[in-house]
Amino acid sequence: MSDLEQMYQQVILDHAKARHGSGLSTLDSPSMGESHQFNPTCGDEITLRVGLDGDKLTSVTWEGQGCSISQASASILTELMDGADLHQADETMEAFMALMHHRGELLGDERDDLLDDATALVGVGKYPARIKCALLSWVALRDAIARATVGTEGS
Numbered sequence: 001m002s003d004l005e006q007m008y009q010q011v012i013l014d015h016a017k018a019r020h021g022s023g024l025s026t027l028d029s030p031s032m033g034e035s036h037q038f039n040p041t042c043g044d045e046i047t048l049r050v051g052l053d054g055d056k057l058t059s060v061t062w063e064g065q066g067c068s069i070s071q072a073s074a075s076i077l078t079e080l081m082d083g084a085d086l087h088q089a090d091e092t093m094e095a096f097m098a099l100m101h102h103r104g105e106l107l108g109d110e111r112d113d114l115l116d117d118a119t120a121l122v123g124v125g126k127y128p129a130r131i132k133c134a135l136l137s138w139v140a141l142r143d144a145i146a147r148a149t150v151g152t153e154g155s
Contacts, residue, residue: 013068015075025049030053033143035147036140039132039136042067044133048074048140049061073133073138076118099111099115
């Protein structure tokens with residue numbers, strides 16, 4: 001295993017153990033959205049909650065269970081998204097989706113910098129069955145944001 005692969009593996013293990021944003025909190029935000037996602041293939045599941053104030057994510061919390069990849073991905077997502085505006089969040093989500101479908105290769109552009117620790121999940125792209133594990137929290141985030149913005153548009 002290369003030094004880079006070992007470093008990436010360590011980042012994943014660190015996030016899986018010390019999970020950022022873990023534990024659903026009561027939100028004190030003008031808008032709140034929540035999404036529960038389940039991967040029937042492996043049993044991973046997550047409930048993710050966001051708080052929005054205008055176009056800014058004021059809070060991202062979650063609880064879930066599953067493999068190290070799904071737990072680390074949710075932890076990394078929380079670290080990247082908390083405090084982000086919706087444009088940044090969308091850009092980051094799109095970059096992560098591209099990383100997962102890039103067959104185990106880094107994107108090689110500014111999106112790698114945008115993803116920070118999420119680049120540690122690059123190797124997941126080599127294993128189609130594991131991509132769903134890494135994407136579970138990201139799908140929940142997109143859904144939770146959509147739920148939070150329902151009714152706030154045009155306000």
